Amino acid sequence: MSVESPLVRVEGRQLRLSNLDKVLYPEADFGKRDVIDYYVAVAETILPHLRDRPVTLRRYPDGVTGQSFYEKNVSRHSPDWVRTVRIATPGSSTGAPHADYVMIDDLPTLVWAANLAALELHIPQWTVGPRGGKREPDLLVFDLDPGEPADIVECCRVAELIRELVEADGLTAYPKTSGSKGMQLYVPVRVGSADRTSAYAKDIAQRLAHEYPDLALSVMAKAARKGKVFVDWSQNNPKKTTVAPYSLRARPLPTVSAPLRWPEVRACEEAGDLRFTSDDVRDRLDRDGDLFDVRRNHRPLPG
DSSP: OOOSSSEEEETTEEEEOOOTTOEEEGGGTEEHHHHHHHHHHHHHHHHHHHTTSOBEEEEOTTOTTSOOEEEOSOOTTSOTTSOEEEEEOTTOTTOOSEEEEEOOOSHHHHHHHHHTTEEEEEEOSOOBOTTSOBOOOOEEEEEEEEOTTOOHHHHHHHHHHHHHHHHHTTOOOEEEEOSSSOEEEEEEEEOSSTHHHHHHHHHHHHHHHHHOTTTEEOSOOGGGOTTSEEEEGGGGSTTOOEEOTTOBOOSSSOBBOOBOOHHHHHHOOSGGGGOOBHHHHHHHHHHHOOOOOTTSOOEEOOO
16 A cells, blocks of 8 residues: 555545654654554554454654544544444543444554554453454453663563463463563453453462562552562453554654564563564564464463
């Protein structure tokens, strides 16, 4: 697909693109045209990870140095072919009983979202069925958030410990960078109720905080986080989302939430070792394919 013209046809869908020359990452001179080009280039890989998951768009209409906003309710101006799903939102800050989330299941919708300057794509750990019903979580996530001066290097050490614990329970963990300061570990699971993933992740986080108090903590208090890694188990709350694999991040450079190999995690000695831009990720995909094999190996949680 060429993004040279503002009017394009993508897999039979006509799209009018706007402000293609607008710079969204000033430090990298990376514009909306580049954002769309990146998402087109990784579409074959990212779409299976987005499929059947309601997407929250984080939009940056004036680029990463401007204001941003999360968009759960799809704009009423969206094309009629954009698939949405209505999800109940009890306790919403807006008071709305539901929101109509976009479902990015195909390339035209991905390009449409990129044209909205939706740099970041955030998804839950559960999917919806063909009629829009919420399924139980199929993924468990550990969100590792370092407190300065700790960085992703310390996150890697915590990730290795988590891997040992979940593998002892017969589970498989897949690491990825957050594309920002930290990283995440995902575990494909089968559960009978939505609260099981949070309970299991909380138990792991508390065990680590008890056994390695100088490295990990399981509580959110920022005052206690200095030099440690917060193992955020609460991201398994069904109301919460995490950034999708291969999503861009709104940092000074167009960094990406990039899946990793475990040898890369073990070898990490400085933050730059695991900082990947859009070009880096395209090269990695050309060389290695998709490293984030979370769509299989689902196993029941113990207990």
